[in-house]
Amino acid sequence: MWQLNPLTLKRWHRFKSIRRGYYSYLALMALLLLALMAELLSNHRPLLIQYQDQIFLPTYGAILPGTTFGFDYEYETDYRELNARFKSGEIEGRMLMPPIPWGPLESDLVDDDFPPHAPSLARRHYLGTDGAGRDVLSRLLYGFRTAMGFSLTLLVATYSIGVAIGCIMGYVGGKFDLLFQRVIEIWSNVPFLYVIMIVASILPPGYWTLVLIMVFFEWTGITWYMRTATYKESSRDYVMAARALGASHSRIIFRHILPNSVSTLITFVPFAIAGGITSLTALDYLGFGLQPPAPSWGELLQQGTEDLDSAWIVSSVVGAMTLVLMLVTWIGEAVREAFDPRKFSYYE
Amino acid sequence: MNKFAVLFLMVFALPTLGSAPAVSGVSALPEQLPPDLVWETNLDDPIYASPNAVRGGMYRGFLGSFPLTLRRVGPDSNSGISPYLRGLALGTTGLHPNTLRPIPHLATHWAYGSDGVSIYFKLDPGARWSDGPPVTADDYLFTLEFMRSPYIVGPWYKDHYTNVILDVKKYGSHIIGVLGSAPKTPAEMHYLYGLQPVPRHFHKLDENWVRDYNWKIEPVTGPYHITDIRKGKYIEFRRIDDWWGDNKRYFKYRFNMDRVLLKVVRTANTAWQYFTKGELESFGLVLPQLWHKKARGEIFDNNYVVRYKFYNDVPRPAFGIYLNEDDPILADKRVRYAIAHAMNIELVLEKILRNDYERLQTMHEGFGDYSNTSIKARPFDLSKANTYLDEAGWRERGGDGIRLKDGERLSLRVTYAQPHHTVRLVVLQEEARKAGIELRLQLLDGATAFKQVHQKRHQLAWFGWAGGGMSPVFWEFFHSDQAHIPQTNNITNTDNPEMDRLIDRYRASTSEAERKILAITLEQMVHDQGSLIPTFKIPYIRGAYWRWVKLPPAHGTRSSDVLFEPMPYSFGGGEGGPDIGGLFWYDAAEKQRTLDARDRGIKLDNMDWVDETWRVN
Numbered sequence: 021m022w023q024l025n026p027l028t029l030k031r032w033h034r035f036k037s038i039r040r041g042y043y044s045y046l047a048l049m050a051l052l053l054l055a056l057m058a059e060l061l062s063n064h065r066p067l068l069i070q071y072q073d074q075i076f077l078p079t080y081g082a083i084l085p086g087t088t089f090g091f092d093y094e095y096e097t098d099y100r101e102l103n104a105r106f107k108s109g110e111i112e113g114r115m116l117m118p119p120i121p122w123g124p125l126e127s128d129l130v131d132d133d134f135p136p137h138a139p140s141l142a143r144r145h146y147l148g149t150d151g152a153g154r155d156v157l158s159r160l161l162y163g164f165r166t167a168m169g170f171s172l173t174l175l176v177a178t179y180s181i182g183v184a185i186g187c188i189m190g191y192v193g194g195k196f197d198l199l200f201q202r203v204i205e206i207w208s209n210v211p212f213l214y215v216i217m218i219v220a221s222i223l224p225p226g227y228w229t230l231v232l233i234m235v236f237f238e239w240t241g242i243t244w245y246m247r248t249a250t251y252k253e254s255s256r257d258y259v260m261a262a263r264a265l266g267a268s269h270s271r272i273i274f275r276h277i278l279p280n281s282v283s284t285l286i287t288f289v290p291f292a293i294a295g296g297i298t299s300l301t302a303l304d305y306l307g308f309g310l311q312p313p314a315p316s317w318g319e320l321l322q323q324g325t326e327d328l329d330s331a332w333i334v335s336s337v338v339g340a341m342t343l344v345l346m347l348v349t350w351i352g353e354a355v356r357e358a359f360d361p362r363k364f365s366y367y368e
Numbered sequence: 369m370n371k372f373a374v375l376f377l378m379v380f381a382l383p384t385l386g387s388a389p390a391v392s393g394v395s396a397l398p399e400q401l402p403p404d405l406v407w408e409t410n411l412d413d414p415i416y417a418s419p420n421a422v423r424g425g426m427y428r429g430f431l432g433s434f435p436l437t438l439r440r441v442g443p444d445s446n447s448g449i450s451p452y453l454r455g456l457a458l459g460t461t462g463l464h465p466n467t468l469r470p471i472p473h474l475a476t477h478w479a480y481g482s483d484g485v486s487i488y489f490k491l492d493p494g495a496r497w498s499d500g501p502p503v504t505a506d507d508y509l510f511t512l513e514f515m516r517s518p519y520i521v522g523p524w525y526k527d528h529y530t531n532v533i534l535d536v537k538k539y540g541s542h543i544i545g546v547l548g549s550a551p552k553t554p555a556e557m558h559y560l561y562g563l564q565p566v567p568r569h570f571h572k573l574d575e576n577w578v579r580d581y582n583w584k585i586e587p588v589t590g591p592y593h594i595t596d597i598r599k600g601k602y603i604e605f606r607r608i609d610d611w612w613g614d615n616k617r618y619f620k621y622r623f624n625m626d627r628v629l630l631k632v633v634r635t636a637n638t639a640w641q642y643f644t645k646g647e648l649e650s651f652g653l654v655l656p657q658l659w660h661k662k663a664r665g666e667i668f669d670n671n672y673v674v675r676y677k678f679y680n681d682v683p684r685p686a687f688g689i690y691l692n693e694d695d696p697i698l699a700d701k702r703v704r705y706a707i708a709h710a711m712n713i714e715l716v717l718e719k720i721l722r723n724d725y726e727r728l729q730t731m732h733e734g735f736g737d738y739s740n741t742s743i744k745a746r747p748f749d750l751s752k753a754n755t756y757l758d759e760a761g762w763r764e765r766g767g768d769g770i771r772l773k774d775g776e777r778l779s780l781r782v783t784y785a786q787p788h789h790t791v792r793l794v795v796l797q798e799e800a801r802k803a804g805i806e807l808r809l810q811l812l813d814g815a816t817a818f819k820q821v822h823q824k825r826h827q828l829a830w831f832g833w834a835g836g837g838m839s840p841v842f843w844e845f846f847h848s849d850q851a852h853i854p855q856t857n858n859i860t861n862t863d864n865p866e867m868d869r870l871i872d873r874y875r876a877s878t879s880e881a882e883r884k885i886l887a888i889t890l891e892q893m894v895h896d897q898g899s900l901i902p903t904f905k906i907p908y909i910r911g912a913y914w915r916w917v918k919l920p921p922a923h924g925t926r927s928s929d930v931l932f933e934p935m936p937y938s939f940g941g942g943e944g945g946p947d948i949g950g951l952f953w954y955d956a957a958e959k960q961r962t963l964d965a966r967d968r969g970i971k972l973d974n975m976d977w978v979d980e981t982w983r984v985n
Contacts, residue, residue, distance in 0.1 A: 082767030093750070095802040096769050127795050129719035134660075135791070152720070152791035224810050312790040312809050313797065322787070329661055 034358040041354020044347040055165035062120035062158040071113035122155035124162040124315040136330040148332035162315040171296025181239040186246025249281035283359040290352030401539040405479035417621035418920035425954025427625040427934040430633040441522040451941030456590030459564045462947035465925035470558040484551035491542040497587040505538040507565035514566045519577040591623040602631045623950035650913035650932040675976040677910040679983035683835035686731040689901040690829040694861040704898035706756035708746035712799035728902035732840040740891040753803040771804035779806040784830035785817035823854040860899035916959035
C-alpha cells in the first residue's frame, strides 16, 4: 500500500494537533474496541467458573449444558441459578460475571414488576430494560457493533465501486464518461426508501440484503468527486511524464492518480460512517431493517418513542446516538482540516 | 392494535368464506308463494335495553382518519365509518345478542322453504326510508341488481350476492323469498341469507356511479342519518324524529342520543388527551400498557370517569401458531406436539401480558354448544417436549444446544406481522431453546406475511383468524380439498381422510343437534392433529367512560364486543350479526354535577365495575 510519505505524516501530525478531533478519534476507537469484545462485557455467561477443581471459560464457543454442573437438563446452564447455589454453598464453586451480567437477547422477567424495568443498580440494569425485559445497555453495546460493522462494510463496498467507476470516468473520459454521468443521474433519483419497502415485501431483510441494497444506491455519491479528482490529476504534468515513460494505464491510475486524490476521499469517510449508522437506525426504526431479535438502535428508538413513560429507553438510545455521531463529526472536521490542500499543496 | 390485526385479516378471510362452493344441487324459488309455509316471528325474547333510558344529548366519538367516501360499497368504502353505515342499513332480521335467535328488523315474520336452501320474509309495512318512501319488496330485488352491478366495483359483494345468495323473488309488495346456495340451519340462514334493502329511488346505476355517489348521503332504514359533514374534520349524525322503529319491541329504549359527532383525531394519544378533557365520552383500554399505565390521574382518582371491565361470550379470534404440515420437519406429529409443549405461553401471559389476556384453549371458543370445552391447549412441559423429540429421532444436541437429526438442525422460522408482538416472541424463543428448538423470527409487513402464509411457504405462522359467524367453520381450514394448494385458508395443510369425512357431513347437515356433535368431535381431531397451537384470547372489553353516560343494569349483552356504539351496530362491525348498539343514554344533570365537581376538585363516589355475567369458565 501507500507508504507514509512526508505529506501523510504532516497530515497526521496536523490531525493530532486538532485536539477535539483527535480525542474523539481515540474515544471512538476505544468504543469500537469495547464493542468488539462485547461478549466479555455484557453476557449472561460468566467469564470464569471454578467448579470441582475445574476451570470453565464459557464466554465463547459451545454452550455448557446444565448436566455439566449436576443439573438435570440438557439446555444451557442457567448461570444465575448456578451462581445462587454457589453463594448459598449448596454447590462448591465460584464464578466471575461480566460487568453487565445480561446478554442482549435475554429477558429479565422479575416477579411483581412488568417490563420495561427502570434502571437499577441492584439488578445491574444500568440503563434499565426494554419492553421485553432485555438490558438496554447490553443492546446498545451489541447494536453499536452491528451498526459500526454495517457502516464499515457499506463504506468499503460503496467506495470500491464508486472510486473504480469515478476513476475510469475521469481517466477514460469521452462517451464512457457521458454515458455514466447520465446513468448516475438517473440512478440517484430512484427513491431509495420505496425501493427498500418494495424489496422488503419480496424478501425478508437481513444484514447482507440490507448492505446489498444500500450499496446499490449509495455508490453513486463518491463517483462525482473521484471523477473530478481524476480529471484534474490526469492532466497534470507528472501523469504526462509517466505516460511518456511508457507506464501502463493501471500503473498510472494506481500509483499516481489514486494516491494523489486520496485526500478527497478521506475527508468523506467519517461522514459516510455517520451516514451508514443513521441509515441502519432509520431502517430499523421503520421496521425495514434487521430481523428481530437482533439488537439494534433503531428498534430501541422505536420502542422508546412508543413508550415515552419509560423514558430510560428513549433517552439511552438518543444519548448514545448523539454521542457517536458527535464523535464521528468531530473526527470528520479534523480530518478535513488536516487534509486541506491549501495548507500543504504547492501550486506553481 | 390487536383489533387492527384482526380486522386486517378479516378483510382477507371473508372473500373465501363467501366463495365456498355449494354443497348441494341448486334449486330455484317457486313462481308462487308456497302455501304450506309456516310463518314465525320472535317477540318473546327478553328486551336487553333499559326502560329507564331517556332520549337526548350528544355522543362524541372519533375516527382515526376521514373516510374517502360515504358510499357503503365500492372503492375505499372500508373506513372508520363503514361499521356505522352498515349498521344503519338494517336488514331483514337481526340476532338477539343474548339468545342468538332471530329477531324482527325490517321483516316481521319469516318462513323456511322445504328445500332447505330458501327463506321467506314478510316485510314490515311501516318501515320507511329516512327520506320518506316506504321500504318495499322492490328495494330487495334492487339489492341483487345493485350488488351484482359492475358499476359499484365491489368484488366481495358481487361474489356474495351471486354465489351465496342465488336469487330473490317478490311475492307481493311486502313478501320476498331468498334462495341461498347451500342448506343451512335456520339460524344460519338468517345470518347468511338475510338481506339489506338498497333504496331503488335513490340510485342511478351507470359507469359514473362510484364518482357521482362518492359524497352523496344514501337514505337509510336505521334511526340516524348524516346531517352534516366537514371533510377532514367531522361527520355528524342526527336521530330521525319519528323513526318508524321507535316502538318495536327490540328497538324501544335504544338509540337514545340526539346527535352523534364523529370527529377526526389522528392518533390514539391525542384522542386520549381529548378524553381526559371530557371531550370524548368513552375510551377503550384493552391494551395492558394503557389500562395499567395510562389510566391514572385526577379524573380517575376523583372518579369523574368510570372504569369498566365487561366479560363477553363471543367467538374468539383464532390467534395461534399455525404449523405447516407440508414442511418436512413438521410432517411428524410428534415434532408438532413437542413444539406445542415447548411454547411457554404461560410465561408470556404472566410476565409480559400481566395476566390480562388468557390462554386460548382451542380455535373454536365462544360458539356456545358448538364449542368443545373439554379440550385444553398443550401446556409448557419440557419433559414432554423432550420425550416427543427423542422419539422422533431428534436426539443429539449441537454445540449451541439445538437438536440435530442426520446433521439437520431443529431450526424453524416463525412468520409474523405485528412489531409489538416481538416482545412476546423473544420470550417464547428463549424458552424453546431449552427444548433444543431454535425459532428464527421473521417479521414481515402485514400484506407480505399474509401472502407468504397463504402460499403455504411458512413453517410456523403467528397468526389470527377473525372470529365470527354462528358456528365453527372447518372446511376451509382443515379439509384436504384446501390443502397443498396456494391461496386457500387451510394454512396448516391438514390432510386427514377421517376429518374430511366428518367435515363433509358437518357441511351437508341442516340439523343443529347433529352439527353440534360433529363440531365437538372435529375440534378434538383438530387438537389431536396438533398443527395449531392456540395462544391468547381477551375474553372481555374494558375501558373508561365519563359518569354522565348511563348503561342498562346488565351493562351490555353476551355478544357485546363494544359497549359504546350509539347507533345500530352488528357484532364485529359486520352485517346481520348480533344487534348490540345504542343501549346507553346521557344524563345531563350528572354531567353538570361531574363538571362542577371537577372545577372544584371534589371527589365523587366510585362507580367502577366489573361484570362477569357472561364469563365462561
